[in-house]
Amino acid sequence: MSLAFALDQVMQRGWEPIELPAPVAIDALPTPALVLDEAAFKRNLQRMQSFQDAHAMGVRPHAKTHKCPIVAKRQLDNGAVSVCAAKLSEAAALVAAGVDDVLITSPIVTPAKLELLAELATRASGLKIVVDSDLGLNGLLESGARLGVLVDIDVAMGRTGTRDPESVLRLADTAAQSDALEFLGVQHYAGHVMHVAGFDARKTASLELWSGLEATLDGLAKHGLEASIVTGGGTGTYNIDCDVPFVTDLQVGSYIFMDHEYRLIGGETSEFFDDFEVSLTVLTTVISEPVPGRAVTVDGGFKVFASDTVDPQPMDLAGAKFRFGGDEHGILILDKGVQQPLLGGVQRFLTPHCDPTVNLHDHYWVEDEDGMVRSVWPVTARGCSW
Numbered sequence: 001m002s003l004a005f006a007l008d009q010v011m012q013r014g015w016e017p018i019e020l021p022a023p024v025a026i027d028a029l030p031t032p033a034l035v036l037d038e039a040a041f042k043r044n045l046q047r048m049q050s051f052q053d054a055h056a057m058g059v060r061p062h063a064k065t066h067k068c069p070i071v072a073k074r075q076l077d078n079g080a081v082s083v084c085a086a087k088l089s090e091a092a093a094l095v096a097a098g099v100d101d102v103l104i105t106s107p108i109v110t111p112a113k114l115e116l117l118a119e120l121a122t123r124a125s126g127l128k129i130v131v132d133s134d135l136g137l138n139g140l141l142e143s144g145a146r147l148g149v150l151v152d153i154d155v156a157m158g159r160t161g162t163r164d165p166e167s168v169l170r171l172a173d174t175a176a177q178s179d180a181l182e183f184l185g186v187q188h189y190a191g192h193v194m195h196v197a198g199f200d201a202r203k204t205a206s207l208e209l210w211s212g213l214e215a216t217l218d219g220l221a222k223h224g225l226e227a228s229i230v231t232g233g234g235t236g237t238y239n240i241d242c243d244v245p246f247v248t249d250l251q252v253g254s255y256i257f258m259d260h261e262y263r264l265i266g267g268e269t270s271e272f273f274d275d276f277e278v279s280l281t282v283l284t285t286v287i288s289e290p291v292p293g294r295a296v297t298v299d300g301g302f303k304v305f306a307s308d309t310v311d312p313q314p315m316d317l318a319g320a321k322f323r324f325g326g327d328e329h330g331i332l333i334l335d336k337g338v339q340q341p342l343l344g345g346v347q348r349f350l351t352p353h354c355d356p357t358v359n360l361h362d363h364y365w366v367e368d369e370d371g372m373v374r375s376v377w378p379v380t381a382r383g384c385s386w
């Protein structure tokens, strides 16, 4: 049975900005609302790109963070070498919007999905994918897909990637021998290092893992298999991995938005990791006062905020702590003496973890410097986790 409809359904989604007929003040938005401060977002884009340019390091931003072709295009216009997608459907949403060069950073092993990948590859000349198993690579060859291939290498994370240097060599060699595939290089992503608290500890951990790759890369070179792409890293190690000589580009994601989880890891010289600005927030409204003076309820719960790590962080309200009140609600517990927020008033939150928070929303309300919203950007690849 052909599953092409699934690809078509994603590729037909809207992705262009929607201009509002008249500007709307930020506190008049229908809440819960995901709000993007465009000026801060732009500064984050520029800061990362100019930093990596100065280190002769490429930027291959990960679209898993934003799921938005408009953002991907901004990243490319700003100098990114290409973009990443976590999964096939996320890549399809980007390709449909004209983003042709996309690296899928997670392996695919099943025939049905490989068939869809082969179909997508006919529509995107720059499509690439990682492989980490013979099953996946043989399936890719059988699917007839024509695209670039990187071998996913794991050093210590234990998620995807092969740890066996012989497998790396065999997979690279098989891809290089094939007419349909092009062996392009390797991926090494150490997600467990991104949130190591303290710059020095993070630096030691990340550089040690990268050094674990050297022998494998030497082995490839000895067999005439040139890795023209060596990609990996993320926001937490952007100013560490930039100095690894054999790395070609970094797959930074969260830097465009930042979130509470990332801020807590600490910067090179600062208590909070604030090299990039918070550009993404969630607006809610106080809709009830269950315990006057001690607790108020806002209209955002598990369906609005990611709940995998830290709690959403109320902004501009010292002495209040958020706790989830179920799918639809959040409860702000107020310290004694804290001025109770007004019923009907807006409460703004720093996102706990930006990627899964974005995936809960249909669009970004784009806030201009005057606090007005004039356009809306669709989260086109929302739910595209297959």
Ligand SMILES: Cc1ncc(COP(=O)(O)O)c(C=O)c1O
Binding pocket: 062, 064, 065, 105, 189, 191, 194, 232, 233, 234, 235, 236, 251, 252, 253, 254, 255
């Ligand atoms: C493979 C891969 N690369 C890059 C990233 C981007 O990471 P960050 O948001 O920490 O920059 C992720 C995030 O989970 C990832 O899974």
